[in-house]
Amino acid sequence: MAAFGSFALLLALALAAYNLFAGTAALRLLASGRPARISADRLADTARRAGIASFVAVTAAAVALAWSALTNDFTITYIAEHSNRALPAPYKFAALWSGQEGSLLLWAWLLGGYGFILRLTHETEVKLYAYAGTILAAVEVFFLAVVNFAAPPFSLLKGAIPDDGNGLNPLLQYPEMVIHPPLLYLGYVGFTIPFAFALGALMMRYPGETWIKVTRRWTLVSWLFLTLGIVVGMHWAYGVLGWGGYWGWDPVENASLMPWLTGTAFLHSVVMQERKGMMKSWNIWLIFATFMLSILGTLLTRGGLVSSVHAFAQSSLGTWFMVFLAIVLAVCVLTYIFKRNHLKSEQRIESLVSRESSFLFNNLVLLTACFVILWGTLFPILSEFVEGSKITVGAPFFDRVAVPIGIFLLFLTGVGPLLPWRAASLQAIRRNFLLPALAVWATVIGGITAGVQPWQDGAFDIGRLYALVAFALAAGVLTAILSEFLRGARVIVRQTSCNLFAAIYLLIRRNTRRYGGYCVHIGVVVAMIGLAGAAFNRSMESELALHDRMGIGPYTLENAGGSQDTNTNYNSESVLLDVYRGGKRVFQVAPERRTYLASDQPQTMAAIHSGPGGDLYVIYEGTDSDTGHPIIKALLNPLVGWIWTGLVFIVFGTLVALTPGLRPIAATVRMPAVRTAPAEAALKGGD
């Protein structure tokens, strides 16, 4: 299998290189208009097919590696290091992306897969797709060169072949880890497609904004995968790392958040370009930045630049990615300099209080967040470069900066949809903002009455203040969004006499993008409530002998004994804890400690019980060396479930936004214009 896999990878590289060079030659031939021995269209078509064939070859290589993992082929170094015989089949499959070489192969395969779809749908806009396909081929050549020469997954083990492999890192033996990396990679890799379209459109001076419509869908899909990848990763961290949290501002976590922020900014500001021909340069640079941040994330993970639970071992790959990033940046800057005249805005923002300016503010806030995170992530590297010592920036810095930014973003999420395009009169503001403002104040008063005060035991608590503000804003945003749905539905009820639910369905079908976007906003608000709820988390740690008890919130935990288990993959030891509420036994939890046999590494498995009142999160931390009694840590996280619920809304909303809306019926009566005024903006562009 190793020979076939290596051969297929080399073939994939050759085909991607042909796609790049033949595609470039065809585009140059077309631009020059010179006659040639082969027609430019024919040459471009062979390039496109080579791109498709490259995907088939890289698929063959990926199948070869997966097959080697499933059949325990320990002649391959990668399999010997990341798998073992007793590993369950899904985790053997996941071993494909648990190491440097395999995950880069996965990256190349996903890139090829996206390219496969792009090249099959090329008749949508042949020339634009030819440019995008050629640019994509350049990126594919880079990744395939990396897996062929810098991190080959099929290199053979030197010396004696072991009977068994080293096994998979215990942290990765968790269901989410089977899906978290592919989802994240689908997001990262997916941003290559909008990048290729944006750069291609700029290179060919594409007239109009249709390329944006093509790109938007790809961006939305990539954004959805990245969001899913991030949240599933949070859920994995919550369940596996055993500290009761889900986000530690780890450099690699930050690396995934940065392209998410710029991608989110693009999805908002692109509306301005489509509707009004504004912010063209801004949008181009948002796409460029999103792609480059994806590559930067890969550089951070693989270059050994930062210390992280996610990072791979230090290797020479950092140089490869740095050079690639420098080339990408140079190409983007030069293309922009030579073609920037094509990106002049057709209109300007007329008022600071308008939908346009809310989009602009939203973008500025998202980019500020991105810059702060980038600064904090790279600061240890920069400080080491300048002062010779690494100064680490920890979670308190990020929390201090990111929480106010997040709250301001929440505010803008509510304000944006309520503002009209162009300019808002005082009357319009009064009319649209009354209900959300009432909801905000009602929540503040209700929250304080219910005990959500920013002070506790006479001391001011900034975390609780932020939580109160977040809850109040969340109520305002939800009211704003629901009133948008109800107002729209009422119009449809008046027009069609259908019932309210049918009207809401029709409303969403009428403008899937807008109302899908609102559903995503609902998801963001729900997730924000969950994040703000961290201010009310409680924890308790105690040594529990048999039948000893400890209390946390409304629960009392009693040690009811222990159990031990063993299988071919690991030995486990757990403590059985009966949980009482109001004096009644309501359920039992069993936090566990495992020792994986292949790697001899221990792993804590938290026991999590989710209920309407929140999560009871219990960790078996080990035994006291003197008494031999188990040490139990219990956490009560009241609103953490809201984060995962928010994801459901986000996924639903994005899928709605991706669905084509109803087409309007064309008018057949021609009316003369009542009066004419200068409106040349509409005629600009398209040359």
Added chain:
Amino acid sequence: MTEMQGIIAGAMLTLALGIYIFWPENAPASQSEKSRLDYLLERKEQLYENLRDLTFEYRAGKYPEEDFVAQRSLLENETALLIKEIERVERTRPGRIALRAR
């Protein structure tokens, strides 16, 4: 799979993909240039959509009467100018009857 079997399988894959890439195609998709008229027609669609949205939001009660009238007037003027430009471009192009049918 032995090394030799792997190389044979790889050679067969190469052959199959080579045939796929260079198989003669009688009518490869042509990379035609997008015209200014195409651009103007796209822009017209967008302006119509903006007008529909404005009217819908007005009916939903988001705009006071004066704001709506002023904004609609602006958008209609833009659209009228655009349609005039489309007609001018169409008049200067050959085969305009076919285009008007769009």
